[in-house]
Amino acid sequence: MLEPREFFSCLKENDIDFFTGVPDSLLKYFCAYVTDNVSDENNIIAANEGNAIGIATGYHLATGKIPLVYMQNSGIGNAVNPLLSLVDKEVYNIPVLLMIGWRGEPDKKDACQHMKQGRITPDLLDTMEIPYIVLSEDISEVKTQLKQTVEEMEGDNIPRAIIVRKNTFSEYKLKQKDSTSCELTREEAIEVIIKNLGKDDIVVSSTGKISREVFEVRNKLGQGHENDFLMVGSMGHASQIAFGIALKKPNRRVVCLDGDGAVIMHMGGLSTIALKKPHNFRHIILNNCAHDSVGGQPTAAPILDFKKIAEGSGYTTASCAVDLQNLKDSISKFLGTDGPCMLEVMVRMGSRKDLTRPDIGPIERKEMFMDSLGR
Numbered sequence: 522m523l524e525p526r527e528f529f530s531c532l533k534e535n536d537i538d539f540f541t542g543v544p545d546s547l548l549k550y551f552c553a554y555v556t557d558n559v560s561d562e563n564n565i566i567a568a569n570e571g572n573a574i575g576i577a578t579g580y581h582l583a584t585g586k587i588p589l590v591y592m593q594n595s596g597i598g599n600a601v602n603p604l605l606s607l608v609d610k611e612v613y614n615i616p617v618l619l620m621i622g623w624r625g626e627p628d629k630k631d632a633c634q635h636m637k638q639g640r641i642t643p644d645l646l647d648t649m650e651i652p653y654i655v656l657s658e659d660i661s662e663v664k665t666q667l668k669q670t671v672e673e674m675e676g677d678n679i680p681r682a683i684i685v686r687k688n689t690f691s692e693y694k695l696k697q698k699d700s701t702s703c704e705l706t707r708e709e710a711i712e713v714i715i716k717n718l719g720k721d722d723i724v725v726s727s728t729g730k731i732s733r734e735v736f737e738v739r740n741k742l743g744q745g746h747e748n749d750f751l752m753v754g755s756m757g758h759a760s761q762i763a764f765g766i767a768l769k770k771p772n773r774r775v776v777c778l779d780g781d782g783a784v785i786m787h788m789g790g791l792s793t794i795a796l797k798k799p800h801n802f803r804h805i806i807l808n809n810c811a812h813d814s815v816g817g818q819p820t821a822a823p824i825l826d827f828k829k830i831a832e833g834s835g836y837t838t839a840s841c842a843v844d845l846q847n848l849k850d851s852i853s854k855f856l857g858t859d860g861p862c863m864l865e866v867m868v869r870m871g872s873r874k875d876l877t878r879p880d881i882g883p884i885e886r887k888e889m890f891m892d893s894l895g896r
Contacts, residue, residue, distance in 0.1 A: 522658055522688065522689065522690060522691040523656070523657075523658045523659075523660065523663065523689055523690050523691065524660075524690075524691050524693075525550050525551045525553070525554035525555075525690050525691070525693045526554060526693075527660050527663075528551060528660075528663060528690070529551070529554055529555065529558065531660070531663055531664055531667050532589065532667065534664075534667075535587075535667050535668065535671040536586060536587070536671075537586075537587055537588070537589050537618065537671070538559070538563060538586075539563050539564075539577075539580050539584075539586065539588045539589065540555050540559060540563065540564045540565070540588070540589050540590075540591065541564070541565040541566070541567050541573045541576045541577055541580075541588065541589075541590055541591075542566070542567060542570065542573045542589075542590045542591035542592050542596075542620070543566065543567055543569060543570050543573065543591070543592050543593070543596055543786075543812070544566065544591070544812045544815045544816050544818040545591065545592060545593035545596075545622035545624070545815050545816075546593070546622065546624075546814065546815040546816065547593065547622030547623065547624060547685055547686075547687055547689070547690075548591055548593075548620065548622045548685060548690070548816075549815055549816025549817075549818075550690040550691065550692055550693040550816075551591070551620075551685075551690050551693075552591060552815075552816055552818055553693050553694065553695035553816055553817075553818065554693045556695060556818050556819075557695060557696045566812070566818055566819065566820065566821075568785050568786050568788070568821070569596070569599045569757065569786045569787065570590070570592045570596035570597070570598075570599040570600040571599045571600050571601075571602060571603050573590045573591075573592065573600070574590060574600050574603035574604060574607065574608060574617060575603055575607070576588075577589075577590050577608075577615075577617045578603070578607060578608055578613070578615050578617070581615050581616065581617070582615075587616050587617070587618055587671065587674055587675075588617060588618065589618045589619075589620055590617055590618070590619050590620065591619075591620040591621075591622075592619070592620070592621055592622070593621070593622045593624055593815070594621050594622060594623055594624055594625070594635075594638050594639065594642045594684075595624065595634075595635070595638050595754055595756070596621075597621065597638075597642070597645055599786075600619075601649070604617075604649055604651070604680065605649060608680050609649075609650075609680070610650075610677070610678070610679050614678045614679070615678065615680065616674040616675070616678045616679065616680060616681075617680045618670070618671075618674065618680070618681055618682075618683065619651070619653075619680065619681070619682035619683065620682075620683045620685060621642070621653075621682055621683065621684050621685065622685050623639060623642060623655075623684050623685060623686050623687065624638065624639055624687075625637070625638050625639020625640065625642075626639045626642075626686060626687065627639065627640055629686075629687055631687075632753065632878070633753065633882070633883060634728075634753035634754035634883075635754075638754075642684065643684070646682055646684075651679075651680050651681060651682050652673070652679065652681045652682070653681060653682035653683065653684055654666050654670060654681075654682075654683055654684070655683075655684045655685075655686065656683050656684065656685045656686070656689055658689055666683075670683070695816065695817050695818070702869075703809070703843070703844070703867045703868055703869040704844060704845070704869065705844055705845050705848070705866070705867065705868050705869065706868060706869060706871070706872075707730070707731065707734060707807050707809065707813075707868040707869075707872065708734045708737070708738065708872065708873065709845060709868075710807055710842075710845075710848060710866045710868050711731070711734050711735055711738050711778065711807070712738045712741070712742075713845070713848050713849055713852060714776070714778070714805060714848075714852060715735070715738050715739065715742065715744070716742070717852045717853055717856060718774075718776065718856070719774065721748070721773055721774070722748065722773070722774045722775075722776060722856075723748055723749075723750070723763075723766060723770070723773050723774065723775045723776065723893075723894070724748060724749045724750070724776050724777075724778060725749075725750045725752070725759050725760075725762050725763035725766065725775065725776070725777045725778070726749065726750070726751050726752060726759065726777075726778040727752055727756070727759040727777075727778060727779045727780045727783045728752040728753055728754055728755060728756050728759070728783070728814075729756075729780065729783075729813070729814035729815075730813060730814050730872050730876065731778055731779075731780055731807060732751035732752055732753070732879075733751075733872075733876055733877070733878055733879065734872065734876065735749055735751060735778065736749070736751060736878075736879040737876065737877065746879075746881065746886065746889065747889045747890060747892065747893040748890070748893050749886075749890065750762065750763075750766075750886075750887075750890050751879060751883075751886060753883055756782075756783050756786055757783045757784070757785075757786030757787035757790075758787065758790075759777055759778070759779050759783060760777050760779060760784070760790050760791070760794060760804060761787075761790050761793070761794075762777075763775050763776070763777035763802065763804075764777075764790070764793070764794045764797075764799060764802060766894070767799040767801050767802040767860075768797065768799055770801070770894060771799070771800070771801055772801075773801060773894070774801050774803065774856070775799075775801055775802055775803065776803045776805060776856075777802070777803065777804050777805065778805050778807060779804065779805065779806050779807065780806070780807055780808075780809075780813075781806055781807075781808040781809065781810060781811075781820050781822040781825075781827075782811070782812045782820045782822075784806055784827070785820055785821055785822065785825070788830070791804075791830065791831060791834040791835075791836070792834045792835060794834075794836075794861050795834045795835025795836050795861055796835065798835075798837075798860075798861065799860055799861055800859045800860050800861075801860060802860040802861040802862075803855065803856060803858075803860055803861075803862060803864070804831070804836070804860075804861060804862065804863040804864070805863070805864045805865075805866060806827055806863065806864070806865045806866065807866050807868050808822055808827065808865050808866065808867055808868065809867075809868045809869060809870045810822040810823050810870075811870050813870050813871070813872070817870055827839070827841070827863065827865045828840065828841055828863070828865060831862075831863040835861075836860075836861050836862055836863050837858070837859055837860060837861060837862050838858055838862045838863075839862065839863040839864070839865070840855065840863075840864055840865070841864070841865040841866075841867065842864060842865070842866045842867065843867045844867075848866055851864070852864070
């Protein structure tokens, strides 16, 4: 395996010392090392991968140097537009080095939402005419790979990519601590929320551990899963799915369980929701100020006021619960308020080590869910 410190040193030897992107579980040890060892000015955790390409472009224009943009391969979708219409050799010809976690690599076990993306990742890069290498785990080979890649980029300014396989990097633990200082766990918050829902209420939960915890809480309470749409992939779009349902099922209360990183990724969707004013829409942000599912790197949430953002976007009301008792005292009133309204719930980072994945496949869950909506 490759030590994050060694790879980081190789990048510095090639004069690459600016990083931006969205953390990925396959890159989490490298991203954690960068978070701990690079100044905030030179490691920008972007709202989404497309933004990261823009940040990297600005950096290159200002310095003439090559930036590195890290992302999961699912994030390629967010980056396609600026990759093809901004940094491409036929437009501004900007040398951006992509570092892409290869989730769903063929013949490797992974979650269903990663399999097709993994299968076509090399083809996507080929289609975009972005040359790529698959990162070696041998440091001597890595030095050769990086030296050649950087020399080529300095020669032609064409963006290039480094594809990183699962388990390429050895473990590195993030030293930065949980910035929320909360006692309430996300799973405890989800249980309180679900206990207060009506039997016909609809839940749309964001990708990652939020959806996994919703599934487990339903099991714990002896409840079914037919009213839940558990997102896999498509980070940042849970609120829009819930919004679409709310518009067409005005007699069903629709509750979106979201994460801070997911909301930040596509925050413009809040104004779309508010513009149409679905009275049955409830938006809950479970805020731990981190990309928890992919390594715990911080989001911009500590400097944001989601209450003011929601109100400024046009939500009818917005409030915040800071602990368990506060949530218990406020959840009933929140659910009874005409929407669109938002409740931010402050939770701490982390989850149970024995947290499992749903044992019902996504297509079966979708069919159960649509049957419930049709009733």
